[in-house]
Amino acid sequence: MQLVPTLIQALTAVDTAGSLSLRYQYGPIFAMLGFALVVAGAVFSLATFLGPKNPTPEKLIPYESGSPTTGAKHVRLSVKFYLTALLFVVFDIEAVFLYPWAALYQSLGWQGFVEMFVFLAALSIALIYCWKKGALEWET
C-alpha cells in the first residue's frame, strides 16, 4: 500500500540536476494512457448502448457449428504451451539483463565482452539442452 504515495511523491518531485524529474519523464505516458483509455472506453460504451437488445436463446449459445458445447469450460491443454511459457520467461529476462550491458558495451572493453559472453554461453547451452530434450518440437 506504500506504492501509491511513493508514486505520487516521485511524480511531483522537483527537478534534480542532470536528469529530468519523473513527472516530466512519465507524466506524458500516463496522459497518453489516460487518453487512449478514454477513446477505447468511448468506442466500447457506444457499442454497448447504441445497438438493439433482443437476445434469443439461439443467439446466446456458443458459436460452435450449431451443436451444443461439450466438456468442461476450461479443457486441459497440451503441456507444450506451459513449456513455451517457461522458455519465454527464461529468455525474456535474459534480454532485459542484456540491455544495460549493451548500452554500456563500448566503454567496458574486453572485460565486458568476456563477462557477458560467459552468461550468453550458459544460456545457449540451456537452449541446446531444451532443443535436444524435445521442448522445441511442435508436430505431435
Added chain:
Amino acid sequence: MITGTTFWIATAIKVFAIVFGLVNLGAILLWVERRQSALIQDRMGPNRASIKLFGKEFRVAGLLHSAADGVKMLWKEDFVPPGADKLLYQLAPVISLVPPLCLFAVIPFGPSIYPDNLRRVFGSEGWNAAASYIPLHISMADSGILVVFAMASSGVLGAALAGSSSDNKFSLLGGIRAASQMVSYEVTMGLSLVGSFMVFQTVRLEQMVQWQVDHVWGIFVQPLAFILFFTAAVAETKRVPFDAPEGESEIVAGYFTEYQPMKMGMFALGELVEVMTSSALITTIFLGGWQFPFLKLDGFHLEMFGIAKPIVLSHLAVVIISAITFVVKVGLLVLLQMQIRWTLPRFRYDQIMKLGWRILLPASLINILLTGIVLLFVNAR
C-alpha cells in the same frame, strides 16, 4: 526543454494528435488494405459507398466504406454470452487496443522544435540554444525502449483474456495460440535489438535517431537485426502469414469468435495500430527515424556528390521535411507489411513456433556475438 504549464499544453496537443491520428489512420488503412488486395487479386474492390452532396454522388474511391462500416458496427446488437466471464470478456478488447496506442509515447516523429528560432538556420548567428525547445516525442523517459516492450507485452493479455473468457472452445484455442506465438516472437524482438543498443550506446529512441543522423542508418550497421526484428514484428501483429491464432478455416475466428461487431472491430483496430507502431519502431531504429537522406539539422549536406557548400534551410523547413519524411517511411513499411499479407499463405502453427525458436532466436544470439566482436576490434583500432 520547456517546463511548467507550457510543457503540459504541448504534451496534451501531442497526445491528442497522435492518438486521434492513429485511430483515424487505422480506418484509412482498412481502405488501403481492401483496395490493395483488390489490385493484387485483379478485382475492383469496394467502391459503392457514396455520399450525396448538392444532388451529386461522391464515391471517393471507396474510402467511405470504412466510415459506413464504423457506423454499421456501432448500431449492431451487442451482448455478453451468458457463459462468459463478464469482466474479463469486456476488458479484453480495451486491453488489446490501448497498449499499441501508448507504445507511440517514446517514438520521436521529428527533431526538437525551438519556437524562438523558427526562421533561423540551426546553430547560426542569433540562434538561441538556451531557448526552451519542444521535443517531438511524447515522453522523455530514460527507460526508452523498455516502455515499448512493456506495452508490447501487455498486448498479449488482450488476446489471451479474450480467448479464455469467451466460453467457446475455438476462442480458447485461438487465445492459447495467440499467447504462445506472441511470447515466442517477443523473445526475438527483445534480443535482436541488443546489437543495436551496443552500436548506438543508448536505449532511448531519440538518441538512437540522433546517432543515425550523425553517422549512418541502423540498417547498414545491423542488417541481420533488421531482418530478425521485422519478421518478429510481423509475427507479433498476428496477421497473415502468422495468423494461426485467428485462422478462419480451422477455428472460426480464433480468440474473437464470440465478440459482436464493434468489439471485434476494436481487436481489428488494435491490430492495424500495431502494424503502424511496429513500422514506426523499425523506422526509428533501422531507417534513420525522421531523417531525410543527407539532411542535417542546418540543411542538405551533399559533399558526397562534389557539392562542397551545404544547402542551408531554416529550422522550420527542416522540422517540416523531417516530420513528413517520418510519415512517408512509416507508410512505406505499412504497405510492405500489407503486401506480405496478401502474398504469402498462412504458415502452419508448428512452422511458426519452429521459425521463432529454432531460427530467429539462435540468429539473434549470433547477431549479438558478431556485433560484440566487430565493435571490440573497431574500438581497439
